[in-house]
Amino acid sequence: MSDLSPEEQWRVEHARMHAKHRGHEAMHAEMVLILIATLVVAQLLLVQWKQRHPRSYNMVTLFQMWVVPLYFTVKLHWWRFLVIWIFFSAVTAFVTFRATRKPLVQTTPRLVYKWFLLIYKISYATGIIGYMAVMFTLFGLNLIEMIKPEDAMDFGISLLFYGLYYGVLERDFAEMCADYMASTIGFYSESGMPTKHLSDSVCAVCGQQIFVDVSEEGIIENTYRLSCNHVFHEFCIRGWCIVGKKQTCPYCKEKVDLKRMFSNPWERPHVMYGQLLDWLRYLVAWQPVIIGLVQGINYILGLE
Numbered sequence: 001m002s003d004l005s006p007e008e009q010w011r012v013e014h015a016r017m018h019a020k021h022r023g024h025e026a027m028h029a030e031m032v033l034i035l036i037a038t039l040v041v042a043q044l045l046l047v048q049w050k051q052r053h054p055r056s057y058n059m060v061t062l063f064q065m066w067v068v069p070l071y072f073t074v075k076l077h078w079w080r081f082l083v084i085w086i087f088f089s090a091v092t093a094f095v096t097f098r099a100t101r102k103p104l105v106q107t108t109p110r111l112v113y114k115w116f117l118l119i120y121k122i123s124y125a126t127g128i129i130g131y132m133a134v135m136f137t138l139f140g141l142n143l144i145e146m147i148k149p150e151d152a153m154d155f156g157i158s159l160l161f162y163g164l165y166y167g168v169l170e171r172d173f174a175e176m177c178a179d180y181m182a183s184t185i186g187f188y189s190e191s192g193m194p195t196k197h198l199s200d201s202v203c204a205v206c207g208q209q210i211f212v213d214v215s216e217e218g219i220i221e222n223t224y225r226l227s228c229n230h231v232f233h234e235f236c237i238r239g240w241c242i243v244g245k246k247q248t249c250p251y252c253k254e255k256v257d258l259k260r261m262f263s264n265p266w267e268r269p270h271v272m273y274g275q276l277l278d279w280l281r282y283l284v285a286w287q288p289v290i291i292g293l294v295q296g297i298n299y300i301l302g303l304e
Contacts, residue, residue, distance in 0.1 A: 031303050035294050044288045046282075062172045064285035069165070081162075088166065091115065092173055099177035104184045106208060107238065112181065116174035119166060127163025130156045136289075164280045203232045230253040 002013065023048045050057045066089070073082045095115050133156030137149055201209055224234045228249050237250075248255060 017076075021166075027303055028300075030083050031298055034297055034301075034303075038224075038290060038294050038297065042286070042293070046286060047127055057177075058172065061281060061285045062176070064289070065165075065169060065281060078100055088119070088169070088201070092169070096173060096177055099181050100185055105179060112177050113176070113236070116170050116177070119170040120174075120226060123163045123165075123167035123170060125163070126159050130159025130161070130163055132156075133159060150188060165284065208233070213287050224252070228252050 004046050046057075069081070071077070073085065082149050092115070095112050098105065100109070126285065134153060135156075137152040137156060138147075203209075222239050225231045226237070226249050228251075230249055230251050232250070
C-alpha cells in the first residue's frame with residue numbers, strides 16, 4: 001500500500017469497503033429509512049415545541065449551541081477554538097450575570113450592548129472574509145498567491161464557521177439579556193403590558209434620563225424618536241434593534257421602521273441572515289442529538 005499513489009490507495013480502500021458490505025443492501029436500506037424517518041419526526045417535534053413553548057425551546061437550544069461544540073473541540077484537539085470559546089464564555093457569562101441582577105445597575109445596559117455589538121461586528125466581518133475566501137478558492141484566485149486549494153478552503157470555511165457560530169450565540173444571548181433588562185426596568189414585558197409609565201424624559205431601554213431633545217445634537221449622545229413618538233438614546237435603540245434583534249418599540253411594541261432608522265443596509269437585521277443563523281442553530285444544536293438517536297435505534301435493532 002505504501003508504494004501506491006494516493007489515487008490507487010483510495011481505489012483499494014473503496015474496493016475493500018464494497019467487499020466488506022456486499023450482501024448488506026437490505027440492512028443499509030433499512031438504516032437509511034430509519035435515518036429519514038427520524039429526521040422528519042424530529043423536525044416536526046422541534047417545530048411544534050418552538051411554536052408552543054418558544055421560551056424553553058430557545059433556552060435548551062442556546063445551552064446546546066454553547067456546550068455541544070465543546071465536546072468536539074476537546075475530542076478533535078481544536079485548541080485555538082477552545083481558547084476563543086473560553087474567552088467568549090467567560091466575558092459573556094459576566095455580562096449575562098450583570099444583566100440578570102435586580103435591581104439593575106445603571107451602567108449595565110450599555111455594558112451589555114457594547115459587548116454584544118462588538119461581537120456582532122467581529123463575527124459579521126469574520127463571516128464575510130471567510131465567505132470571500134471560499135469564493136476566491138472556487139474561482140482559483142488562490143493560485144495567484146501560490147496557496148494550495150485545500151489550505152485556502154480550510155481557511156475560508158474556518159472563518160465562515162467562526163463568524164456564523166459566534167453570530168448565533170451573540171444573537172441569542174443578546175436577545176435574552178435585552179428582554180430581561182427591559183422587563184426588570186418595567187417598561188417592557190413579554191405580555192406587552194408595561195408595568196411602569198414611561199416619562200417623556202426617560203429612555204425605556206436603559207431607564208436613564210434623556211437630556212437632549214430630538215432636534216438638538218448631543219455632545220455625549222444623540223436621541224432618536226420612533227414612529228410611535230417614543231424617544232430613546234440613539235445607542236440604546238440601536239442596541240435594542242441591531243444587537244437584541246428587536247423590531248418593535250421597547251415600550252409599546254409598535255413595529256419599528258428599520259429602513260428609515262438605519263440608512264446603512266448592513267445594520268438592518270436581514271431576513272435571509274436570520275434564516276441562515278436558524279439553520280446553523282439547528283445544525284450545531286440538534287443535528288448531533290438526532291444522529292445520536294439514529295445510532296441508538298440502529299444499535300437496539302442490531303444494525304451495523
